[in-house]
Amino acid sequence: MTRPGGFLEALAGPGLRAIAEVKRRSPSSGDLRPGADAGRLAADIERAGAAAVSVLVDGRFGGSPEDLRAARAATSLPLLAKGFFRGERALDELRAGGADAALLILADLDDRTAARLLHRARALGLEALVEVHDRPELDRAVALGADPIGVNARDLRTFRIDRAAQLELVALAPRDRVVVAESGITSRAHGAEAELAGADAILVGSALMRAPDPGAALAGILSRPLVKVCGLTREEDVAAAVEAGADLAGFVLAESPRRVEAPLPVPDPALPVAVVVGADAEPRGTDLVQRYAEENGHRGRDGLLLRRGEPVARVLDLPWLGEDRGHWRRARSLAGRERVVLAGGLGPGNVRAAVEAVRPWCVDACRGLEAAPGVKDHERVRAFVRAAREAAS
Numbered sequence: 001m002t003r004p005g006g007f008l009e010a011l012a013g014p015g016l017r018a019i020a021e022v023k024r025r026s027p028s029s030g031d032l033r034p035g036a037d038a039g040r041l042a043a044d045i046e047r048a049g050a051a052a053v054s055v056l057v058d059g060r061f062g063g064s065p066e067d068l069r070a071a072r073a074a075t076s077l078p079l080l081a082k083g084f085f086r087g088e089r090a091l092d093e094l095r096a097g098g099a100d101a102a103l104l105i106l107a108d109l110d111d112r113t114a115a116r117l118l119h120r121a122r123a124l125g126l127e128a129l130v131e132v133h134d135r136p137e138l139d140r141a142v143a144l145g146a147d148p149i150g151v152n153a154r155d156l157r158t159f160r161i162d163r164a165a166q167l168e169l170v171a172l173a174p175r176d177r178v179v180v181a182e183s184g185i186t187s188r189a190h191g192a193e194a195e196l197a198g199a200d201a202i203l204v205g206s207a208l209m210r211a212p213d214p215g216a217a218l219a220g221i222l223s224r225p226l227v228k229v230c231g232l233t234r235e236e237d238v239a240a241a242v243e244a245g246a247d248l249a250g251f252v253l254a255e256s257p258r259r260v261e262a263p264l265p266v267p268d269p270a271l272p273v274a275v276v277v278g279a280d281a282e283p284r285g286t287d288l289v290q291r292y293a294e295e296n297g298h299r300g301r302d303g304l305l306l307r308r309g310e311p312v313a314r315v316l317d318l319p320w321l322g323e324d325r326g327h328w329r330r331a332r333s334l335a336g337r338e339r340v341v342l343a344g345g346l347g348p349g350n351v352r353a354a355v356e357a358v359r360p361w362c363v364d365a366c367r368g369l370e371a372a373p374g375v376k377d378h379e380r381v382r383a384f385v386r387a388a389r390e391a392a393s
Helices: 007-011 037-045 065-074 088-096 111-124 133-145 163-172 187-199 206-210 214-222 235-244 325-335 351-358 378-392
Strands: 017-022 051-057 080-084 101-105 127-131 149-152 179-182 202-205 228-229 248-254 271-277 288-295 300-307 310-317 342-343 363-365 370-374
Touching: 007 017, 007 051, 007 127, 007 187, 017 037, 017 206, 017 214, 037 051, 037 065, 037 214, 051 288, 065 080, 065 088, 080 088, 088 111, 088 179, 101 111, 111 127, 111 133, 127 133, 133 149, 133 163, 149 163, 149 288, 163 187, 179 342, 187 214, 187 228, 187 271, 187 288, 202 214, 206 214, 214 235, 214 271, 228 378, 235 378, 248 363, 271 300, 288 310, 325 342, 325 351, 351 378
Parallel strands: 017 051, 017 202, 051 080, 080 101, 101 127, 127 149, 149 179, 179 202, 228 248, 228 363, 248 271, 271 288, 310 342, 342 363
Antiparallel strands: 288 300, 300 310
16 A cells, blocks of 8 residues: 555644554463454554554564565555564665564664664664663663654563553653653553653554454544543442443542542542642642632632643533533633543533533543432443443444
8 A cells, every 4th residue: 555654743643642553472461363464453453543553573473574564555554563673684674564663672772773773764764663661761762862752661571561650751751752652551541641641642552452353442542532430439439430431530639528538549440530629739649630729719610630730631610501502612622722621510411412512532520420419320420431432432
């Protein structure tokens, strides 16, 4: 098929982008999809919304250069060739096989070799995803002029996943580089967590290869809006919200019938969010805080979602039970330019209309899901998550 635009360009667009990976096996997990057809998978994940396709060409992953050629014949997306490349000849062969980019792993290369390979790649018109695992490697990548930079959560020696360390490195990476969070991302909430830390894109492989339908799995990880269930006060309600598919669990730390002293434990993959008002202190135990201004002794209508004190989304608390379409137009305009968390009167009966009218990054419900203040109706929680997902699709 005709070569697409650049790999870097494909990852630098608005919103969270995804590199979907084709691989038959993993050294850490063994066989994932032994009979995978690289061409068919590449076509499926292109239809699901991938920005680029990663193809393992290393025999240790059950891959080969033939997989690269099969993917090139099946998709117009940029192709990233993955393996352990240490010589210029390997880059020549990858480019001839249809690759648009190659992975360079700094843990496997000294600076002199990495610089030589970057120079050769540029001469070939081949881009490079330079992969790092720790702060010294990140500093090396920046000094080498790498763009994009991949931050891998997997330790290549032990195969252990450390997503917290990955997010720290993502947040430290220069904002003038495209940053890709690699490994350990299996859900929509994981992807959102990387996005809020500063990742422009995610690389997802094993989670897709294990799924019955890799394209559907990728579409689910990328789908928006996220769903937040707020005002949680009981562990059984937290569990019900996460089981229903909520991505964010909200805990009110301000004065309210739903007040809790601290966020309750939240099962993976959902993320806890503390809700505070005015001068309330930043709570410990969660990276995400939803902060509202205090107006005349009461909570203001609009707020901000913060990650470690830095604004990452705007919270719009709208009177959705009313008919003021001006609010809807304002929210839609903002959602076209920044992340918007839509709240205020939402429930199972109106979330579909809200999503269709505004296209927010996240929808947030509290009282509309209750049997009593602070007590969730589990069926309404399930219905709310289901309706938001159906509207997104």
